[in-house]
Amino acid sequence: xxxxxxxxxxxxxxxxxxxxDIRLSLTEQRIGIVGANGSGKSTLVRLINxxxxxxxxxxxxxxxxxxxxxxxVRRQVGFIFTNPDNQIVMPTVAEDVAFTLRRxxxxxLEITTRTQAALERFGLDQHADHPAHRLSGGQKQLLALAAVxxxxxxxxxxxxxxxxxxxxxxxxxxxxxxGLSQQxxxxxxxxxxxxxxxxxxxxxxxxxxxxxxxxxxLGAYRELLA
Amino acid sequence: MIGLYHPGHSLIxxxxxxxxxxxxxxxxxxxxxxxxxxxxxxxxxxxxxxxLLARVPLGAAWKQIGPILWILVIAVPxxxxxxxxxxxxxxxxRLLIAVALAALFTLTTTVTAVLEGFQKLLRPFRRWVDxxxxxxxxxxxxxxxxxxxEIVSEVIEARRARGTQGSLLALAVPVVVRSLYAADAxxxxxxxxxxxx
Ligand SMILES: Nc1ncnc2c1ncn2[C@@H]1O[C@H](COP(=O)(O)OP(=O)(O)OP(=O)(O)O)[C@@H](O)[C@H]1O
Ligand SMILES: [Mg+2]
Numbered sequence: 277x278x279x280x281x282x283x284x285x286x287x288x289x290x291x292x293x294x295x296x297d298i299r300l301s302l303t304e305q306r307i308g309i310v311g312a313n314g315s316g317k318s319t320l321v322r323l324i325n326x327x328x329x330x331x332x333x334x335x336x337x338x339x340x341x342x343x344x345x346x347x348x349v350r351r352q353v354g355f356i357f358t359n360p361d362n363q364i365v366m367p368t369v370a371e372d373v374a375f376t377l378r379r380x381x382x383x384x385l386e387i388t389t390r391t392q393a394a395l396e397r398f399g400l401d402q403h404a405d406h407p408a409h410r411l412s413g414g415q416k417q418l419l420a421l422a423a424v425x426x427x428x429x430x431x432x433x434x435x436x437x438x439x440x441x442x443x444x445x446x447x448x449x450x451x452x453x454x455g456l457s458q459q460x461x462x463x464x465x466x467x468x469x470x471x472x473x474x475x476x477x478x479x480x481x482x483x484x485x486x487x488x489x490x491x492x493x494l495g496a497y498r499e500l501l502a
Numbered sequence: 503m504i505g506l507y508h509p510g511h512s513l514i515x516x517x518x519x520x521x522x523x524x525x526x527x528x529x530x531x532x533x534x535x536x537x538x539x540x541x542x543x544x545x546x547x548x549x550x551x552x553x554l555l556a557r558v559p560l561g562a563a564w565k566q567i568g569p570i571l572w573i574l575v576i577a578v579p580x581x582x583x584x585x586x587x588x589x590x591x592x593x594x595x596r597l598l599i600a601v602a603l604a605a606l607f608t609l610t611t612t613v614t615a616v617l618e619g620f621q622k623l624l625r626p627f628r629r630w631v632d633x634x635x636x637x638x639x640x641x642x643x644x645x646x647x648x649x650x651x652e653i654v655s656e657v658i659e660a661r662r663a664r665g666t667q668g669s670l671l672a673l674a675v676p677v678v679v680r681s682l683y684a685a686d687a688x689x690x691x692x693x694x695x696x697x698x699x
Pocket of ligand 2: 317318319435436
């Protein structure tokens with residue numbers, strides 16, 4: 277499992293300090309991140325694939341400094357956003373999945389085969405030629421997952437992937453994420469699903485205030501909210 | 503195209519995109535030159551035959567062609583009044599054939615095929631234009647149509663829910679702002695998918 281390292285990372289948007297001297301080494305397979313709105317969770321995970329660059333400190337993935345190797349890192353790290361509408365690029369379902377495989381030196385046949393396999397895996401094969409924007413919210417998030425996983429990344433990062441979904445779809449997506457063979461890092465507000473994680477990090481005002489097994493971390497988070 | 507593609511295996515589905523596009527342009531040009539109603543009628547029959555060959559469902563075809571019929575219902579009598587029935591008939595026939603052929607193209611061609619076709623077409627010029635980027639831009643533009651349409655309908659709904667009514671500007675501002683946010687998020691997602699180069 278490749279390691280994600282935060283070494284003294286701080287970040288500010290204008291005057292506002294959003295992350296303060298974060299030091300973390302993420303090696304566990306399933307890592308959950310929780311915290312109040314605005315505590316810096318999205319900023320933290322966006323640093324992992326270089327969507328945001330740290331003001332100070334370094335983030336590295338598998339030994340690669342993200343700031344200097346963003347492109348190589350993004351091939352290893354798949355990212356799922358909250359709103360699947362924003363990550364669908366192509367008009368139809370199959371085309372969107374195939375889109376991830378562009379410029380990877382694959383033959384058209386390989387692209388078709390891998391796309392088809394990914395669609396089947398997420399139960400989207402009957403929708404292959406349907407307009408992606410007409411899928412249901414849950415199906416759209418499944419499509420986003422298929423489009424990320426078709427490239428076989430080593431790490432999957434998801435920033436509140438279930439916030440826009442109903443309870444059943446939220447559970448389904450979370451279970452899919454937790455069942456992946458990859459390392460998964462999930463930002464979530466679904467506290468009831470945290471028990472299945474190996475490690476839970478609690479953020480508060482740009483700092484890590486608890487970092488533990490789910491039970492202990494959740495206890496700390498509840499105290500914080502109280 | 504734009505999610506209008508209707509999957510199939512007909513000759514028309516399998517024909518190369520650039521061939522279809524050239525034939526489409528040629529046909530539209532030709533129909534513009536035809537001067538007799540009888541000739542246009544024959545063309546119309548040919549177009550119908552093409553639709554049958556492609557096995558496009560009636561409903562899907564109607565969605566594309568229906569709106570133009572409404573326009574013709576109004577435009578034809580008007581033009582007949584000013585220029586006579588023959589001219590009006592010619593105009594209606596040409597328009598109908600052009601729209602139907604364009605619809606047939608979109609119904610039987612995927613966006614990916616269009617992108618690949620253009621990339622092939624632009625390959626000799628790759629020193630000056632990045633065909634892949636042009637293709638991507640085209641795909642994103644198509645993708646934005648339903649997205650913006652959705653934003654517009656949501657903004658209208660939100661206004662209705664709050665019981666407010668106002669000028670077009672009051673509608674345009676939130677639409678533009680939300681579209682910009684969406685564009686920002688899509689840009690981020692593109693980068694995450696390794697396409698910021
Ligand atoms: N692009 C930006 N420009 C300016 N400020 C930003 C930007 N992105 C985030 N912020 C600010 O940084 C702080 C932390 O934001 P972040 O999105 O990381 O929080 P979060 O923990 O993900 O919150 P939420 O639970 O609401 O998603 C917030 O105060 C937010 O307003
Ligand atoms: Mg967030």
